[in-house]
Amino acid sequence: MVSNKGHALRNGGQRSTSPNTEAQETKREQIRDFIQELTVDLSELETFYNVKLSQSRIERIAEYVTNKFMELVQGFSSTFDELDQQSQVEYLLCFNYLRRKTEVLRADWFKLEELEPLLRGWASGLVELCERRQKVVPTTGQDAAKVLSEASKGIDGLSVRIQEGKFSMKSRFAPYRAAEQIEQLHGLLKEWYGFYEGYDPLFTWWTTKPWSDLSAKLQDLVPLIREKLVGIKPGEDDAIVGQPIGRDEIDNELKAEMIPYTPEELIQIAEREYAWCEKEAIKAAQEMGLGKNWRKALEHVKNMYVEPGQQTYMVHELAQEAIDYVTKHDMVTVPQIAKECWRTYMIPPSQQKVSPFFLGGPYIQVSYPTNTMTHDEKLMVMRGNSKPLSRSTVFHELIPGHHLQYHYMPRSKPHRRLFETPFWIEGWAFYWEMILWDRGFPGTPENRIGMLFWRMHRCARIVFSLRFHLGEMTPGECIEYLVEKVGHERATAEGEVRRSFNGDYGALYQAGYMIGALQMYALRKEVVGAGKMTEKAFHDRVLRENTMPIEMVRALIKGEKLEAFYTPRWRFYDL
Known part of the structure; x- marks a missing residue:
């Protein structure tokens, strides 16, 4: 838009674009305005109608969503082929978002009806008081x-x-x-x-x-x-409670994420990737003189933790190492503000029960024991956040991972944040673990074991979360699975399962890490591996397109032909 205005000024104020281009620009502005209005309106509606036990809340938001869906289709579907590709993608993203929002509201209605026997005779009057x-x-x-x-x-x-x-x-x-x-x-x-x-x-x-x-x-x-x-007794505040959503709802979420695979196929992918990880872990264990016992190698690596008070300094050291590496090898554009402006916070002991490792984005949050923890709790957290285990999580959370994403997201096509998905958010950060592994970044076998721990962890997340939501595993079995297959400390395994099922994470969130990374890895092979883009140009393009299902990122980068009634079809992993 800016460059076109500049061109018009250089030509005496006369726009040199063709009528077709001018029409496309008009439509592009209209659909971006539509997305911005949709984002703000929904935020205001959900803030104002905030009583979760209210049926009128669901009705009002559903009314708005239905009207916006009709407005979208009536305004753009008949002229879809005349839109430029950016606008076509944004139309499809809106269509997908509003369709899924309708399904979620319908599910919310049925969930509220399920509570009616418990609320009957006392709750409706109180809800009305709040709404009045x-x-x-x-x-x-x-x-x-x-x-x-x-x-x-x-x-x-x-x-x-x-x-x-x-x-x-x-x-x-x-x-x-x-x-x-x-x-x-x-x-x-x-x-x-x-x-x-x-x-x-x-x-x-x-x-x-x-x-x-x-x-x-x-x-x-x-x-x-x-x-x-x-069944939660007094004092059992850490109990893990979850509700499997079932196959139909998993299929709906996969459709919304544009993932043309069944839950069983995703589990098969995870198990195949896990087998690769195990072979690599055995190689590293052999280099450490521990034969094929990779679990013994992991135990050694867990004990490579820093002393109390030193964890935050270690984090900064590891962060700078990653920044220097991607900058030296010209792998992605890292603006100075992104390098300079991130802060470090400690995760409180109570929150570590849900987040036993690192959290990141605009800043990094660090898990490490405090003096209020028991001796066993301290050792489990320290062992779960040793230096080799922290090496990849630090750059996953900071640069080139989440912090770099969060630097770009408000600056490039920020209206697309409405379409945020873990397959782009988490997939990007874990993708870098895969790319840096390929380049030999871990170096020592100890560091390779540390990175493989997380890669195994991402595989296990797919298996236990999908099997739980299919009704095939209990929370207790999920914990045992993480301990056995990945080598988690029991406390960190409990934290992972609690985070997955007690919080606000969607059923596919945990699958988003590895599946999103594999999507980006496959796309990189298609364009960088084929010599169509440089590595840096590819990474910068992904960041500047902002968050969305990765099949749509692929469409933009490759210039794929799209249609108004698009269905996901990209099989990015051969089974």
């Missing part, structure tokens, strides 16, 4: 007090039935989800009450006692649900 407060709809103190009192009675009856074993639900995860959403409702009600308290004296006169009673009952209800319906 959102829109500042007048509510009298007397009416509010009635709602609070009736909700308290409903909770009393429910609590008795739960205590006496007369109430049950089909799955553990439904009441687990309900407990989280009831906690959120309680927080919103606190804000609701604070909005009126004191400011409206009559309101306060009516509601002080009913609100105090209800607040206490909500606080008691959450642990009761967790203990009696979920």
